[in-house]
Amino acid sequence: MPGKLLRPIQLGSVRIERPLALAPMAGVTNWPFRLLCKEKGCGLVVTEFVSDKAILFDSKRTHEMMELLDVERPAGIQIFGADADTMARAAARVVELERPDFVDINMGCPAPKVTKGRGGSSLLKEPDTAEEIVRQVVRAVAPVPVTVKFRIGWDASSINAVDIARRAEGAGAQMLTVHGRTREQQYGGQADWDVIGQVARSVAIPVLGNGDIVTPQQAAQRLETTGCAGLAIGRGAMGNPWVFQRTVHYLETGEVLPEPDARERVDTALRHLDLMIEYRGEYLAVREMRKHAAWYLKGLWGAAETRNLINTAEKPDELRQILLEYLERSARHRHIGAEPGPGDDLPEDAPDSCDAYVSTADE
């Protein structure tokens, strides 16, 4: 079976053994979470998006957002902006500072704060500008590969993903990630995998398909039917880094591994907390971990009350205790373990707007 659905991708001098990527998510895919996903079989990670202007401004926070650990490579840094010259200078700076394995250009963010500045998905309405940005960024960072992540169009009446893909390829992009929604859809409705397939078939460079993948079976089906070289998983990985391990295993063997049990999820949440403390310090780590901790418990027996408690945690020890007490309670309960597990739908409190997407970028 599907073992051959994921073949290595050569991106310049970088070899991506397993093109199963963690999709960039502002406020979520910082290095602690990327590391956990890598450990669970994710083959490719990208930072959350960083503004070209913020990069050139050189703030401490921007540096934190772009920091790449050696163990997470191959890894890219994603940038956004609307001006080809500023984007090129920012990309060159990023390469000088962090030596990413590739630079990814964001043409998908639907947030008004970004699109009003003509960046993110707004570039889909300006294909010439989009193409020029790719061309100048490619020139500025060569030989470091440049990739582009975009949506299928601005709205249902202007789906132009194939045109954008061909232009990006012509301008020197070496890989594309396509989120199968329009900007108008934000995160609602469903990703259109027919259009993703059209894109995959219309360019020679590898295309990663993206949108609504949560289970190993869905991943296999999308790979089988679209011609995509790989996939990017976003919300399906929230509180669920195991989605990578389970998908790889399924693609290689056809066997579906069980969902992780409560102990494994709590252990991972605790480890995530420790990594977050290293990344942001105790105060911010606890606040940022509240959403992750709740996602880790999603679908577990009797977790609703614990999820409420999590939101009151102020200190690391409080959060640890809440999680460990949950584990004890669930162990006492005869329904120990996962039921029904997080693998069947997206986290119900996953952002359906782009607030998180924007607030992080603005910090």
Ligand SMILES: Cc1cc2nc3c(=O)[nH]c(=O)nc-3n(C[C@H](O)[C@H](O)[C@H](O)COP(=O)(O)O)c2cc1C
């Ligand atoms: C909270 C959040 C933040 C996001 N931030 C980014 C980002 O910084 N850059 C980007 O290209 N896409 C971003 N996205 C879009 C995701 O990468 C992905 O394209 C989208 O969620 C669809 O994939 P999924 O259904 O697997 O989640 C974000 C999505 C979410 C939910």
